[in-house]
Amino acid sequence: MKNIDVSERIAKVIARGSKYSRRDAEKLILDGRVKIDDQIILQPNINVTSSNNIKLDDKSINFKQELLLYKYYKPRGVLVTHHDPENRKTIFHDLPRQFEKMISVGRLDYDSEGLLLLTNNGDIKRTMELPNNNWKRTYRARVHGRIQDDLVQKLRKGLRVHKMQYKPIIATIDSSSNSYTWLTMTLTEGKNREIRNIFEAFDMVVTRLIRISYGPYKLNKLNKSEVEKIKYISIEK
Numbered sequence: 001m002k003n004i005d006v007s008e009r010i011a012k013v014i015a016r017g018s019k020y021s022r023r024d025a026e027k028l029i030l031d032g033r034v035k036i037d038d039q040i041i042l043q044p045n046i047n048v049t050s051s052n053n054i055k056l057d058d059k060s061i062n063f064k065q066e067l068l069l070y071k072y073y074k075p076r077g078v079l080v081t082h083h084d085p086e087n088r089k090t091i092f093h094d095l096p097r098q099f100e101k102m103i104s105v106g107r108l109d110y111d112s113e114g115l116l117l118l119t120n121n122g123d124i125k126r127t128m129e130l131p132n133n134n135w136k137r138t139y140r141a142r143v144h145g146r147i148q149d150d151l152v153q154k155l156r157k158g159l160r161v162h163k164m165q166y167k168p169i170i171a172t173i174d175s176s177s178n179s180y181t182w183l184t185m186t187l188t189e190g191k192n193r194e195i196r197n198i199f200e201a202f203d204m205v206v207t208r209l210i211r212i213s214y215g216p217y218k219l220n221k222l223n224k225s226e227v228e229k230i231k232y233i234s235i236e237k
Contacts, residue, residue: 007047008063010034013054015123017061019103022123033057067121069232070102071217074116075224080107091116094225105129106137106214109193114139114211115219124232128215131189135215138186140174142208143199147173147181151202155185161201166194180207 014025014034026044028034034041035055036048048054050063072095074080079090082100088110092100095118105117105128119125128135155169167189174182185195196206212219216233 007049009044010036010041010046010048010054011044012123013048013063014056014061016067016121017063017065018056018122019101019125020122021126023126024122028056065120067124067232068102068119068229069124070099070118070227070229071219071222072116072118072227073219073222073224074108074113076111076113079110080104080116095227099227106190108211109196112209112211113224114209115214115217115222116211117214117217118227133215134188136186136188136213137190137211137215138184138213139195140208140210140212141183141185141195141199141206143181143183144179144205144207145181146176146178147183147204149173155198159198159201161198164191164197166191166198169195169198184212 010029011022011025014020014028015022018025020028025034029041029044032040032042033056035053035058036046037053038055048063052063054061054063072091074091075094077089078094079088081090082092084090091104095102099118102118102120103122103125105119105125108114108116117128127133152171152173155171158168159166167187170186172184174184176182187194195209199206210219217230222228
C-alpha cells in the first residue's frame with residue numbers, strides 16, 4: 001500500500017510552525033513574504049505537502065511540527081515579550097534557552113506574576129485567547145486597605161471605568177485587615193491591566209497580583225520560574 005502524502009492549506013502549516021495565526025499567515029502570503037519551492041506565492045488558497053519547501057521571510061517552515069504547550073510561573077519584574085527597546089528583563093531571560101522561540105498565550109504585566117502558557121503554535125495561541133470562548137482567568141490579588149462588601153457587589157455586576165466597560169468579576173474576600181485585603185477574583189475578559197485599573201478607580205492600589213488559572217489550566221504548586229509541559233485541551237464546541 002502506498003503512503004499518501006497528505007496536503008494541507010499553506011496558512012495552516014505556517015501557523016503550526018510559527019508564532020502567527022492562520023489569519024496572520026494569510027496576510028503574510030498576500031504581502032509576498034511566503035515561498036513554496038523558492039517561488040513567492042500571493043494566494044492563500046494553496047495546499048502543500050511534506051515534499052514542498054516552505055519558507056517565511058526566507059526561513060524554513062516545517063510541514064509537521066509537534067504541538068508543544070507549557071505552563072510557566074512568570075515572576076514579577078519581567079516583561080512578556082521577546083524584545084524590549086529599553087533592555088529590561090523579559091521572560092526569555094528567565095526561561096531556559098530552548099524556549100526562546102515559544103510564544104505566550106495572553107500576557108501578564110511587568111508587576112504581575114503567576115500562570116503563563118507558552119506554545120510553539122500561533123493558531124493554538126489565537127484559539128485559546130479568543131474572547132468568545134469565555135475562558136475564565138482566576139487571580140489572587142492583594143489590595144492596600146480594607147475592601148467593603150459593596151465594592152464586591154459592584155464587581156459582580158460589571159463596571160464602567162474611564163470609558164471602559166468591564167464584564168462582571170466574581171470576587172471573594174479571603175482575608176482582610178486595616179492594612180490590606182486578599183481576594184480571589186475570576187474574570188472572563190482579561191483586558192489590559194483590568195484588575196489594577198478597576199481598583200485605581202476607587203483610589204486603591206493592587207500591591208500583588210498572581211494568576212492562578214487560565215481556562216482549564218492551573219498554577220497548582222509550580223514554583224517561580226518553573227516550567228512544566230502539559231497537554232493541549234481542545235476547546236472545540
